Amino acid sequence: MTHPTRVAIIMAGGSGERFWPLSRPSRPKQLLPLTPSGRSLLEEAVLRVQPLIPSERIFIATSPLLRDPIERCGLGIPPGNILAEPCKRNTAGCLAFATACILARLQSDGSDVSVAVLTGDHLIPDNEAFAETMERVLSAAERNNALGVIGVPPTRPDTGLGYIEIAKGARPAPGSDARRPVYPVLRFREKPNLETAEEFIATGRFYWNSGMFFWPVSAFLGELEQASPAHARAVRSMVEALGRGDADGAEATFRSLGDISIDYALMERARRVIMAPASFRWDDIGALDAIERIRPRDSRGNVTVGDTALVDASNSILYNECAPGQMTLAAVGIEGLVVIATADAVLVMPKSRAQDVRKVVAQLKDRAAGR
Secondary structure (H helix, E strand, O other): OOOOEEEEEEEOOOOOHHHOOOOEOOEOHHHOOOOOOOOOHHHHHHHHHOOOOOHHHEEEEEOHHHHHHHHOOOOOOOHHHEEEOOOOOHHHHHHHHHHHHHHHHHOOOOOOEEEEEEEOOOEOOOHHHHHHHHHHHHHHHHHHOOEEEEEEOOOOOOOOOOEEEOOOOOOOOOOOOOOOOOEEOOEEEOOOOHHHHHHHHHHOOEEEEEEEEEEEHHHHHHHHHHHOHHHHHHHHHHHHHHHOOOHHHHHHHHHOOOOOOHHHHHHOOOOOEEEEEOOOOOEOOOOHHHHHHHOOOOOOOOEEEOOEEEEOOEOOEEEEOOOOOOOOEEEEOOEOEEEEEOOOOEEEEEHHHHHHHHHHHHHHHHHHOOO
16 A cells, blocks of 8 residues: 655745734744743744655645744745745635645645644644654544544633534544544534533543644545535635646636635535644644743742732733843732733733734724724
């Protein structure tokens, strides 16, 4: 049996609006040095997959604005593997475009290629455990000609994440076992309210949707034909256009696609989906309150970064991005707050409102547009 060529697509085009003011359009969350090592989340993502897939087969899908900043990061992958999407078309468009670019590059119809779709803005401290889980789910997807996903055992009732449900008493999929399981997916569930999230966790049958997917391209295109024919046609059309050197034609096809996530366009509608429970700690670093999960706390539960001073503060996050001596960030008598300072902005909010930072960004965009 011929083993398929494995490639990785790291999605790194997000704007990270919930991380404002640290995250900006030209320096979004995935390029910030948020990890304990001081490296960016994207750099960690590349380092994590390099032992599993050679650098020449690792591709980064991003926006035109971020192409040059990512190339300057020195990630050790060929510059031509940084794929700039012509415009925003959400993750379904992103993966259609990246798949087409890769198939055209490999001169393949997809029957001999498997893809690991990874994220450029998540924290995964244990690379060895990640490698085991990735190999388990990708191999199972190849054996079963299915779409694979990594599900993360939830540690809290998070309302900012989607969930994956498996059946009660679910048995491992063919080729896996209870020790290293891969389960058939019953359904995907959208971001719940707090009460529903608590109910999910109580059943023991729900996992966080990591947003990391694994599939043979043949399975991807086959399921896409049924779930979202327009995207399937677009992949084939872009492959043909790129194959004859017609980049403008490929771009026109891409621009014709709707703005829809891969979860809505494909995963929630697909017939053959399997899930491997993660054997590693994972955090999507979705909003600013995640800082307290990745940085050490003091004796009163505070997390401080940069030049800060605290008096009678507890359970708060103070993050000062300014250079030492430029500005001190101080707080007295606060509890449960997030305070972020950059050279041109200050944000103060309760930790419980971390998901609402997008509303500030929207207001600032309206102001800039004169609305």
